[in-house]
Amino acid sequence: MMENGSKGKLIEKIQNCDxxxxxxxxxxxxxxxxxxxxxxxxxxxxxxxxxxxxxxxxRIFKNMESPVDNPLSRYDTKATPYFFYISVLMLMISAAILNSISHDEENLFIAVFQAKTAAIYWSIWFVYLLDFGLILFLARKHNQKIATGEFIFRIFALAFPPLRMVSRHIQNIELVWVPFFGWSQSNEGLLKLLKRKFSLPMIFIALLILPVLIVEWKFYDEVSTFLETDLTFLLDMVQAFIWMAFAFEFILMFSVSNERLDYVKRNWIDVVIILLPFIAFVRSIRLIKIARLTQIARGYKLRGILMKARQGLIFANFFYRILTIKPTFQIKNLKKQLDKNQREREEIEEQLIELYRVLKAKKAT
Incomplete structure (x- = not known):
């Protein structure tokens, strides 16, 4: 129970509160x-x-000293910045491959382009495999413990190397390496700072989908004739750049966030935008095993639908980001979140009350 002195001070504060x-x-x-x-x-x-x-x-803590008290820590401290640049390259290659499969017909140039970029991708992938093996070797040789969460994240990075772009320290997950900031403490302050820095650039990048849509839907033949070239590859690369920007922002924010599941829930549109090309890509891989032309045609049609869906989501994302700049929209949106949090708080309190009654009933018997 609150002491009388504390209660009196609280009442006094309330009386003086305006x-x-x-x-x-x-x-x-x-x-x-x-x-x-x-x-x-x-x-x-x-x-x-x-x-x-x-x-x-x-608070913002950047350019911090990372642990170097053992060979494993020293290796991860030195290797992580280099893997940022390698992972950005891998993200660019991934964007080029994933976003060049939205054609309705076969294109020899695109096929050759995909084959060469895929070869480069898998060649670089062995660097990640070597890195993972070296981490395991150093940990075992020097009897060092690896942070479980980051170890699992590194396993996922083997499946999709760009995830290694922004990494937590292999032994101290409170530290995350961020470009231009170096080793920084992963907290809400850092996440909010990065959100502010990405806000306007991402609006302009999302805006790039407008000329793509206009050219595709209205002026494809005219622009293609004027430039004397097939615009398919060019438009795909513009969309690849947009996709890469969304993926870069998401990976960075996801890596820095300490509440990763909540971040995914709040940014589900970005997640769908990033995942749709993967669905189309998996479908295209499946087509290699299919011999009948009718099924191939249906496959290309599905890929086209998925790409159009992604374009629509990017367009919607652009308007949402614009709306978030408007104070009135922010106030209404944040008020809804406050009301939701209040309802959740009351539900938790009701659960505590129910638990209290159950425990009280048990004591009475």
Whole structure:
């Protein structure tokens, strides 16, 4: 129970408070006093319910010293910045391959282009395999522990190497290597800073989908005749650049975020934009095993639909990013989030009350 002195100080603070928002929150809480009575008794038995929550860490810690007290740490500290640049290259190659398969008919030039870029991709992939093997070797030889979360992330990076672009330290997952920032502490402050820096550039990049759509839908023949070339490859590469930017931003933010599942949920449109080319690509690989032309035709049609769906999502994403700049939209959106969080809080409190009643009933028997 709150001591009289503390209660008196709280009452005094409330009397001196002129913040209408805070007073409204206090009023809503006091109005639920009877409903929360069981929690008052519960908190006396379990004082942990009265402990203050951990404050948000909005500080920025960059260019920090990473651990170098053993060979494994020293290797990861030195290798990670190089893998950023290699992973950016792998992301560019992935974008070129994944975004050059939206054609409705076979194109020899595209086929040769894909074959060469795929060969480069797999050649570089062995560097990641060597890196992974070396990490395991150093950890075992020097009896060093690898952070489980980062180890799993590195396994996924073997499947899709661009994930290695922004890595946590192999032994200290609180440290993440970010370009221009070096080794930085992964916290909410760093994530918010990166969001601000990516906000405007991503709007302009998403805007690039407009000329692509206009040319594809209205002026393809005219522009193609004027430039005396097939625009298919050029338009694909523009979309590859857009896709690469979305993937780069997502991988960076996902790697820095400490609440990765929540980040994925909040940015599901970006996830779909990134994944759609993979679905089309898997479909195209399957087509290699199919001999009948009718099925091949259906496959290309499906790929075309998937690419159009991605274009639509990028277009929608562009408008959403524009809306988030408007204060009125932000206020309404954030108010909805506040209401949702309040409902979730009340649901959790109801669960605690139910638990209290169950425990009380058990003690009574």
């Amino acid at each position: 913040n209408p928002y805070l007073l409204k929150q206090l009023e809503a809480l006091v109005n639920r006093e009877k409903a929360l009575d069981p929690l008052g008794n519960f908190s006396q038995e379990y004082p942990i319910l009265l402990e203050s929550h951990t404050s948000r860490d909005l």
